[in-house]
Amino acid sequence: MSNALIDFCWEEEPNSCGSEGKCILQKTGNRCLCPDGFMGFGCKRPCQDIYKSCQRWFEERRCEWAKPISPFFFDNCPLSCGRCKSGDKKLKMPLPPILEPLSWLIGRWRTRTLGVGFRFPVFLDSAYDEILDFGITQVPSFDRPPLSVRIHATLISDKTVQHDEVGFMTVKPFKEDTGFLVQKAEKGDDLVAIEMVSNNGLITIEEGILLPNEIHLSVVHKISYLGDNHPSIFMTANRSFHLLSEHILEERVRMITNSGKIIKFRKKYFKIFDYLTDFI
Incomplete structure (x- = not known):
């Protein structure tokens, strides 16, 4: 112990x-x-x-x-x-120490696709602009501090078509200090999770592992107000984020649609704002 x-x-x-x-x-x-x-x-x-x-x-x-x-x-x-x-x-907004392993992800990131509308969690019809935002939040009175997650995608050909997702990301270090004596293995994975809701009526919970400058996630729960069999809803999905350089972030996604089709794609985001240099 x-x-x-x-x-x-x-x-x-x-x-x-x-x-x-x-x-x-x-x-x-x-x-x-x-x-x-x-x-x-x-x-x-x-x-x-x-x-x-x-x-x-x-x-x-x-x-x-x-x-x-x-x-x-x-x-x-x-x-x-x-x-x-x-x-x-x-x-x-100060960064809680427990979130320091996610500091490489914090910021506002931008991407633009060419020709296709593949994106997680709901596709668009064609190419789009997207802002991916991982921000620092006010710490809660109870439970672990989260990062805010905000995603805004706009169809390039029609600016009125927009997909928005908002949610929170939390991390659970394997060597988390709980103040209690515990009995467990000497080594294990640091865990991470994202809970997100979309303006398309889709709620997702992703869980996975955190590595240095990498996150690997799988959808463990989803519910859609359009119904789970709606063509826009996927069957299963996995994705990962990799920091390629200080200002370049890559997302890799693998989804299986309700029709059984496997879709794979990746996107590169460029950092346009850093909350960790937002001084007052």
Whole structure:
């Protein structure tokens, strides 16, 4: 029986806390001691609290009494708990540390197809423009913090034809700190899920695994207000996202239609906005 630990840095990797940070070894997981104004993985993020309750938690001395048990308060309330000092920059919406493995995906991405209307989850009749947006949200009072997912596709030949999907993405690290002793294998997959609803009346839940700069997803649940046998609804679907470079994202999709036809396609998106540089 052991408590799952998540390390933010590693002593054997000199730059795991950036060029000016220092890796501090702790029983609750290694953490970065960052220069003034910065915090988190690699000392990449501006020093700021994640939760609006942080000041109250500090007054309740949670930073101190929980320290031997869990790093949660120091990770999510670093400013209030004195883990870091405020600098000149702040993000409009701070990134919760648990979502740091998804940081490569965060941003607004754009693509345009040529000739065909293949897309997930519902096809268009021909070529289209699409905006794919993974954004940072206000953290909930309970449950794990999500990323927002917004997709807007417009038919090039008829701007009045639009497909919209909105939803949330969550991640469950294999070594998640729950504060409890658990019995499980030493290694396992980090899990990810997307719950999404479409203006075409389709609701989907995708689950899969998270790898460095990759996500692999399968649809595990779907319901359509048009009926599951409607021609526009697929039978099964799998897709993945791969970061090809800092500003290029590739989506690969495999779908089986209700008629049994296998459709495969891929798209490249180009980043047009980065929420992790949206400072105030």
